[in-house]
Amino acid sequence: MNAAGFQPPGVPRPRPGLFAGGLLLLALTGSVLAAPGGPAPAGAPASFSELFDQGTRSYLAAGYKQAAELFRQAAALQPASGVFHNLGNAEYMAGRVGPAILAWERAHWLAPYFDNTRANLRFARKKAQLDEPGLAWYEICSTWLPPNAWPWIAGVSLWLAVGMVMLPGIFHWPKSDWHQGLAAAGFAVFLLTLPALGGVISRSELGVVLEKETRLRLTPTQDAQTLTRLPAGEIGRVERRRGHYYYVRLASDAAGWVDAARFSLICRE
Amino acid sequence: MALGLALLVLPASGLPPVQAAPTNRSATAPVPTRQAFPRPGPFNGFILQTNPASRPTNILPRPAATLNPPIPSPGARPPPPVPTRPGQARPTIQFLPATPGAAPVRVTPRVPAAQPGPGMDPLLNLMLQQPSIDIESPASALAEFDPPVIPAGGRSTYRIVITALNEVITVPPALPAPSALQVTPGGRGQAFAMLGNKLQPRTTINYRVTTTVPGNYTIPPFAVTVSGKQIQLPSARLQVVPRGAMPTPPTPKLIVKLPGGDIYVGQSIPIHVMITDPTGSAVRGLTRVEVTSEGWMTDTTFYRQRRDSVTVDGRSVPVLAQEMFITPLKAGEVPLLVQAQAILGLPTSGQTVQLPGYFPLVDADPVVVTVKRVPPEGELPGFTGAIGTFSLDQPRLATNQVRAGEPVTLTLAFKGQGNLARLIPPRLGDLWDWQTFEPTSDALPAQILQQRGYAAFHYTLIPLSDRITATPPVPFSYFDPAKRAYVDLTVPPVPIRVLPAPDGPGSLPPPGATAVAATGDAQDDPETRNLVMNGLSETPGIIVATLLPLQQRPWFVALQCLPAAAFGGLWLWDRRRRFLAEHPEIVRKRRARRSLRRHHRRLRQAASARDPGGFVRAAVNAMRVACAPHDAANPDALVCGDVLRTIPAAGRDGRHADVVRRLFGAADSIRFGGRALEGESLLELRPDVEQVLAELRARL
Numbered sequence: 001m002n003a004a005g006f007q008p009p010g011v012p013r014p015r016p017g018l019f020a021g022g023l024l025l026l027a028l029t030g031s032v033l034a035a036p037g038g039p040a041p042a043g044a045p046a047s048f049s050e051l052f053d054q055g056t057r058s059y060l061a062a063g064y065k066q067a068a069e070l071f072r073q074a075a076a077l078q079p080a081s082g083v084f085h086n087l088g089n090a091e092y093m094a095g096r097v098g099p100a101i102l103a104w105e106r107a108h109w110l111a112p113y114f115d116n117t118r119a120n121l122r123f124a125r126k127k128a129q130l131d132e133p134g135l136a137w138y139e140i141c142s143t144w145l146p147p148n149a150w151p152w153i154a155g156v157s158l159w160l161a162v163g164m165v166m167l168p169g170i171f172h173w174p175k176s177d178w179h180q181g182l183a184a185a186g187f188a189v190f191l192l193t194l195p196a197l198g199g200v201i202s203r204s205e206l207g208v209v210l211e212k213e214t215r216l217r218l219t220p221t222q223d224a225q226t227l228t229r230l231p232a233g234e235i236g237r238v239e240r241r242r243g244h245y246y247y248v249r250l251a252s253d254a255a256g257w258v259d260a261a262r263f264s265l266i267c268r269e
Numbered sequence: 270m271a272l273g274l275a276l277l278v279l280p281a282s283g284l285p286p287v288q289a290a291p292t293n294r295s296a297t298a299p300v301p302t303r304q305a306f307p308r309p310g311p312f313n314g315f316i317l318q319t320n321p322a323s324r325p326t327n328i329l330p331r332p333a334a335t336l337n338p339p340i341p342s343p344g345a346r347p348p349p350p351v352p353t354r355p356g357q358a359r360p361t362i363q364f365l366p367a368t369p370g371a372a373p374v375r376v377t378p379r380v381p382a383a384q385p386g387p388g389m390d391p392l393l394n395l396m397l398q399q400p401s402i403d404i405e406s407p408a409s410a411l412a413e414f415d416p417p418v419i420p421a422g423g424r425s426t427y428r429i430v431i432t433a434l435n436e437v438i439t440v441p442p443a444l445p446a447p448s449a450l451q452v453t454p455g456g457r458g459q460a461f462a463m464l465g466n467k468l469q470p471r472t473t474i475n476y477r478v479t480t481t482v483p484g485n486y487t488i489p490p491f492a493v494t495v496s497g498k499q500i501q502l503p504s505a506r507l508q509v510v511p512r513g514a515m516p517t518p519p520t521p522k523l524i525v526k527l528p529g530g531d532i533y534v535g536q537s538i539p540i541h542v543m544i545t546d547p548t549g550s551a552v553r554g555l556t557r558v559e560v561t562s563e564g565w566m567t568d569t570t571f572y573r574q575r576r577d578s579v580t581v582d583g584r585s586v587p588v589l590a591q592e593m594f595i596t597p598l599k600a601g602e603v604p605l606l607v608q609a610q611a612i613l614g615l616p617t618s619g620q621t622v623q624l625p626g627y628f629p630l631v632d633a634d635p636v637v638v639t640v641k642r643v644p645p646e647g648e649l650p651g652f653t654g655a656i657g658t659f660s661l662d663q664p665r666l667a668t669n670q671v672r673a674g675e676p677v678t679l680t681l682a683f684k685g686q687g688n689l690a691r692l693i694p695p696r697l698g699d700l701w702d703w704q705t706f707e708p709t710s711d712a713l714p715a716q717i718l719q720q721r722g723y724a725a726f727h728y729t730l731i732p733l734s735d736r737i738t739a740t741p742p743v744p745f746s747y748f749d750p751a752k753r754a755y756v757d758l759t760v761p762p763v764p765i766r767v768l769p770a771p772d773g774p775g776s777l778p779p780p781g782a783t784a785v786a787a788t789g790d791a792q793d794d795p796e797t798r799n800l801v802m803n804g805l806s807e808t809p810g811i812i813v814a815t816l817l818p819l820q821q822r823p824w825f826v827a828l829q830c831l832p833a834a835a836f837g838g839l840w841l842w843d844r845r846r847r848f849l850a851e852h853p854e855i856v857r858k859r860r861a862r863r864s865l866r867r868h869h870r871r872l873r874q875a876a877s878a879r880d881p882g883g884f885v886r887a888a889v890n891a892m893r894v895a896c897a898p899h900d901a902a903n904p905d906a907l908v909c910g911d912v913l914r915t916i917p918a919a920g921r922d923g924r925h926a927d928v929v930r931r932l933f934g935a936a937d938s939i940r941f942g943g944r945a946l947e948g949e950s951l952l953e954l955r956p957d958v959e960q961v962l963a964e965l966r967a968r969l
Contacts (some may be wrong), residue, residue: 050807059805074809082810089805110811116803123802146811151819159832166836170843200818267816 046079055086056223070159074102081111088120097128098210098232105208105235105266112143124233131251133201133206133235142199154193176268207248207265209234214263215238216256220245227256238265317354338891354952403467408433408495412488414478414507415629416520421483421512426455427476428629429502431495435459435472439494449482450507454633456561456608473630475608483511523633524579524588525607531750533643534600536656536690537568543579543588544611544631551588554612556628560595561605568594570690570715594688597640603789608632643748649755651695651744659689659747659756662723664763666740673735673770679728681743681760690715694726695745695760701801703741735769857898858969864894864904865966881951882939889936890946892929895965909933917964925964928957 053068071087074080088103101124107117112141135143142150164183168175212232217224220242230236236248236258246263249255419425421622431438435457446452455475461468480486486507492499526541546552556575560567572593578585580834597603610628643656671677683692694708706729711718718724730740738763749756814931819825849856868891875883893904896915900907912929935951 048809056805078812079814080809080812085806089802092802106816107806107810109816110813113804114810119801128806138949148813148819151825155829155832159836162832166839171841186421197820200526200710201640201820204818204821247514251517267818 011078021118027269041103050073051077052083053088055083055090057092057205059093060085064090067097068094068096071103075106079110080118081105081107081114083107084110085114085117087125088117092120092124096232097124098208098212100124100265101128101130102208102210102266103234105206109203109266110146120268128231128233130231130233131235134251138195139199139203142196145196147200147203150193154190154197157186157189157193159186161190204267205238205265207236207238207246207263209236209258209263211262214258216248216250216254216258217245218256220247220257224257228254230258236263289340293308300463351730378730388843399464400466400468402461403464403469404434406432406469408498408500410493410495410500410502412502412505414505417506418510419479420511420514421481422479423509424477424479424634425507426631427452427478427488427505427507428673429473429474429476429493430627431474431493431500432469432474433495434470435618437496438472438474440474441491441493444476444488445491446478446488447486449484450478450480450486452479455912456606456630458557458559458610459632460557460610460625460628471627475630475632477632477634478507481511483509483514485509519545519548519586521545521552521611521613521631521632522581523607523611524581525605525610525633525636527605527636527638528600531753532597532638532640533641533656533748533750534597535643536750537653537691537697538593539592539593540607541590541592541634542607542609543577543590544609545579546576546587546589550589551614552611553614555589558591558593558607558609558610560605560607561632562604562635564597564599564603565605566598568596568597568688568690568715571719582664587703589816591948596688596691597638600640600642603640605636605638606632632640644753647755649744649746649757651757651759652746652748652755653693653695653746654748655687655692655732655745657747658749658751659683659685659687659692659758661745661758661760664740664760666765669764670766670768671732672768673732674739676729677765678728679740680725681728681731681742682723682725683722683758687747689724690718690720692724695743697728697730697741697743700741702732702734702737704733705729732765732767735767737767739764854898854901857901861898861904862966863893865891865962866896870963872955876952876955879949879952881935883948884952884955885932885935885939888932888954891962892932892965895969896960898969915965915968916961924957925961928954928961932958 002056018247031126051070051074054196055067055074058064058067058070068087068090071083075083075087084107086101089106091103092100101121104117104121105126107114108121111117124130145153161183164179164186167173173179187225209230210234214230214232214234216228216230218227219225230250234250236246236250238246238248239255240247242257244260245257246256246260247255248263289561398716409432413428413430415426415428427444429440447499453476455477457472459472461470463469478946486509488505488507490501492501494500522545524543524545526543528538528540532538534918542555543559544552544555558572571592574589574591576587577590578587579590580586591609592747595605609631611631614626660683662684665680665682667680668680683689694710696708697703697705708726708728710726711723728743740827743760744757744760745760746755747758748754815822822854831869872884874885874890875881890904890911893907896907896912897904899915900911902911908931912933913926916925916929931951931954
């Protein structure tokens with residue numbers, strides 16, 4: 001039966017069982033692909049947890065450099081917000097402000113609602129007299145949730161809205177208000193996530209100066225004129241890349257080339 | 270003029286006396302004197318000790334009140350004042366007699382031709398008035414054995430003295446010495462003697478000579494190169510007597526005495542450099558004591574000289590000993606070579622070098638010292654390289670009550686045996702409740718610190734919270750060479766009362782947040798006010814595969830294609846379904862073609878099996894399903910006439926019509942009679958049936 005309740009003779013009716021199976025297969029595929037971190041390597045979790053525990057013990061025993069190394073290895077195995085938070089603590093206690101702020105920024109990137117990481121970032125910046133990174137409004141919106149939540153929300157809401165528009169007509173479901181309500185809500189959520197999606201992409205170009213006295217150069221060459229020297233932990237936005245140099249713009253709107261070895265993007269290891 | 274004279278340079282305008290040697294000390298600084306004892310004989314000059322390698326001269330620290338006291342001369346008139354312009358200080362050289370009662374002699378140097386202007390820098394003025402170094406006069410060379418007579422197996426010094434700068438002298442690598450003599454290089458040094466108004470450079474080169482074969486040995490004259498010119502050294506003669514044959518007169522000998530125990534890199538070691546004085550009056554002094562071998566750093570800021578006695582070859586010998594500090598710079602077997610210039614009152618027997626104001630250069634036998642490194646095992650927190658034995662006085666706080674945010678000074682005083690002057694203060698790390706600064710030490714000269722006996726460090730601390738009840742502990746440790754272990758000397762916390770800050774709550778933000786805390790808005794913000802670093806996360810938290818955002822990963826983009834493809838397929842399928850609903854003949858013809866293929870297959874099977882009944886039923890059914898779509902009828906309801914009407918007009922009256930009629934007739938016979946009347950002859954109609962079916966299929 002179509003939407004008007006008329007079923008032409010000889011027209012085969014859709015088989016709900018087959019379609020439901022297809023949807024289930026799609027959902028299963030999506031759920032597998034959506035699993036955090038994808039399939040973990042065999043044996044990695046044990047080693048990861050061991051590294052995490054050993055790093056914690058070393059930190060508590062004031063072995064900050066060793067703790068930082070252990071947390072760094074754990075983060076290389078499986079990036080995790082708690083590991084980056086602890087790595088930042090160990091780096092800071094070892095006197096390395098730049099890597100500490102980078103680690104905390106990564107922890108904040110993964111878990112923006114973790115108050116301890118936010119407090120540590122604020123503490124380190126105040127201590128080192130660094131400016132907070134200047135974020136646009138859509139970038140601030142993107143910090144309300146983990147960056148990976150926004151694409152999922154956008155994808156689910158979009159396809160839910162599309163489905164609610166298409167499926168009743170295709171399957172001759174009786175017309176219902178909740179179909180249209182769900183479709184409208186899905187589209188609304190999708191539209192609301194667009195700025196956050198843009199903010200996540202924009203924030204992915206932020207990076208941290210790792211070493212103190214890092215030179216901001218006029219050109220991407222080793223002998224270039226030094227515009228200024230950047231403190232460790234300074235946040236910059238990468239606008240271009242050329243060889244081993246990033247063209248970064250700072251919160252003070254100063255821009256120049258920075259050696260890639262002394263500057264690390266937050267969301268790229 | 271058997272007098273010891275002290276050399277002073279006195280500004281004639283009444284300023285305190287300053288030292289004559291080139292120095293960068295200010296005229297008002299308390300500068301000790303250096304005593305020079307010229308050799309007896311006709312006096313035609315005096316010795317002026319210099320410091321060519323920027324090495325600070327060995328200075329005896331004395332209180333400022335006793336420095337350069339004007340020596341009274343009873344019965345003698347004071348020298349008339351030197352006329353000077355107002356504001357200008359002209360140096361005066363004053364010779365102080367060693368014998369009490371003798372009058373001091375003041376000499377005003379000749380003013381150089383380039384008279385400085387009144388506005389010239391006083392330091393430059395003083396430099397211009399310094400005597401020049403005589404490098405134009407022809408160099409003279411002398412050579413001697415000291416002592417000239419030694420027993421077999423004893424040691425003598427072959428000494429070369431050349432009146433030229435050290436840098437311009439080139440000596441042959443091998444001396445033309447007899448083969449029985451074992452000659453090894455010894456010390457080498459340079460001094461200046463003032464002759465007239467010029468400084469004469471004198472370079473001394475020592476060789477250690479020994480042999481076990483008695484006899485008379487002569488080093489013949491040979492040439493050395495001075496500023497590219499050859500000058501001839503005179504011959505020198507050494508007499509070696511059998512051991513015990515005749516007593517050789519004892520001569521001054523330089524001895525180095527090291528402390529017992531292990532020696533570590535960086536440790537400040539007190540050593541005693543002693544010169545024997547066999548007669549008790551031959552040695553007047555010891556100057557320019559220096560370590561010439563590599564791997565040692567000499568502490569020139571502090572030394573002491575005293576007369577003592579040591580046991581040499583079983584008998585007590587008076588010595589003039591100088592205590593000084595050296596620091597090994599590398600580990601391993603490090604040779605220690607020490608040399609000095611001896612100020613002698615009387616010439617030693619056989620000494621041939623009779624230059625006016627000549628002080629012989631003496632060097633000690635080389636000593637190989639085993640230097641170790643401090644072990645890395647067991648190193649305690651707060652180790653800043655202190656090696657020795659130290660103790661800590663009670664830490665002192667400037668006040669025991671302070672407001673949060675106000676500075677307070679903590680003073681630590683370390684005593685002990687070690688190089689207190691070079692002690693590095695322990696540092697305080699980053700503290701959450703305290704703002705700390707780099708510790709400072711007393712700005713006193715090293716010799717004053719060494720004399721005082723302790724090193725004090727001042728820590729400026731700012732409490733950031735009124736919850737503080739004591740100062741932070743200051744980790745400090747040192748390495749004790751005697752115990753061969755690190756010793757913890759951590760400074761304990763000192764009780765202190767911290768009052769709340771006057772304008773805010775008791776807790777202040779750390780140093781970096783001071784500016785924020787100063788504003789009212791920031792103080793109202795509890796997060797800013799309690800700005801501290803939080804502890805560790807107990808769990809790994811959110812685990813991801815990569816930090817890259819999902820929308821920048823290819824698999825996520827590909828995943829979005831799946832629902833898009835699904836919905837697109839559904840849409841296309843719905844469109845097709847609706848099209849077929851509007852055109853049902855398409856569906857009927859598709860079904861007819863499918864049924865026709867099925868009945869055609871059965872027809873061929875029946876023909877192959879020689880089954881007339883099956884052949885007839887299959888052929889009739891095939892014709893019915895092929896004709897049914899044209900009439901939108903049920904195939905089972907069609908009869909022979911319906912099929913004949915569907916056949917093209919050209920074939921309705923021909924053979925094809927007959928075939929159709931025969932097949933439908935046979936089918937009726939089978940249906941109602943139970944068998945086909947024509948039997949197997951019907952199977953011969955197969956080619957015609959195929960043609961009819963082909964025509965019907967073409968119309969579908």
